[in-house]
Amino acid sequence: DAKTTQPPSMDCAEGRAANLPCNHSTISGNEYVYWYRQIHSQGPQYIIHGLKNNETNEMASLIITEDRKSSTLILPHATLRDTAVYYCIVRLLLGGNTPLVFGKGTRLSVIA
Amino acid sequence: NAGVTQTPKFQVLKTGQSMTLQCAQDMNHEYMSWYRQDPGMGLRLIHYSVGAGITDQGEVPNGYNVSRSTTEDFPLRLLSAAPSQTSVYFCASAKGGGAETQYFGPGTRLLVL
Numbered sequence: 001d002a003k004t005t006q007p008p009s010m011d012c013a014e015g016r017a018a019n020l021p022c023n024h025s026t027i028s029g030n031e032y033v034y035w036y037r038q039i040h041s042q043g044p045q046y047i048i049h050g051l052k053n054n055e056t057n058e059m060a061s062l063i064i065t066e067d068r069k070s071s072t073l074i075l076p077h078a079t080l081r082d083t084a085v086y087y088c089i090v091r092l093l094l095g096g097n098t099p100l101v102f103g104k105g106t107r108l109s110v111i112a
Numbered sequence: 113n114a115g116v117t118q119t120p121k122f123q124v125l126k127t128g129q130s131m132t133l134q135c136a137q138d139m140n141h142e143y144m145s146w147y148r149q150d151p152g153m154g155l156r157l158i159h160y161s162v163g164a165g166i167t168d169q170g171e172v173p174n175g176y177n178v179s180r181s182t183t184e185d186f187p188l189r190l191l192s193a194a195p196s197q198t199s200v201y202f203c204a205s206a207k208g209g210g211a212e213t214q215y216f217g218p219g220t221r222l223l224v225l
Contacts, residue, residue, distance in 0.1 A: 034213075041200065041219070042218065042219070043116075043202050043204075043216030043217050043218055043219055044155065044202070044204075044216045045216070046213040046214065046215070049213070087154065099145060099157045099160050099170060100145075100155075100157070100204075100214060101157070101171075102147075102154035102155040102156070103154050104152075104153065104154045105154060
């Protein structure tokens with residue numbers, strides 16, 4: 001699986017958009033970009049994933065660059081409850097389920 | 113659905129003791145896995161299973177055994193606990209195949225003295 005690079009920490013003001021970057025310059029054509037988050041030592045929670053196109057769901061938006069070497073997770077209106085560690089994971093899919101490989105992630109602090 | 117459940121929530125062991133961490137899911141998921149998370153670190157994969165009767169090793173399998181006799185359960189066994197196994201253990205499951213997302217349990221906090 002391709003390696004990802006994320007900043008160790010970020011701050012965001014409550015109510016503003018939080019933009020979390022992720023570099024995955026060695027990503028291959030059949031690898032998806034996944035985002036999970038972990039709130040205060042709870043189990044990780046799935047946020048969103050994508051292959052090529054930008055994706056949006058009720059939690060966030062995922063913007064993937066055209067060359068697929070980087071992506072940005074956007075929380076449009078961050079709240080204090082969004083304070084968590086956010087993991088960007090590139091996942092190779094071989095027709096069956098494959099393990100998630102976690103890095104250290106980005107610790108997002110939402111500030112009132 | 114209860115989702116992914118783990119027991120116990122917290123356990124203290126002495127070095128050399130054995131124990132089994134339980135993980136169960138009621139979503140009929142084929143894929144299940146175990147991770148450990150040490151303080152300030154990301155999750156590391158211990159073992160995983162793509163279906164009943166099939167298991168495979170992850171990144172850090174030494175000191176742990178698993179079996180998958182049913183779809184619902186995926187217990188993790190520590191044969192002889194060591195202080196280095198002090199960690200938080202998370203179990204996860206997924207429907208299997210394709211880009212299925214994984215659902216995590218609440219974790220078991222293990223302290224080995």
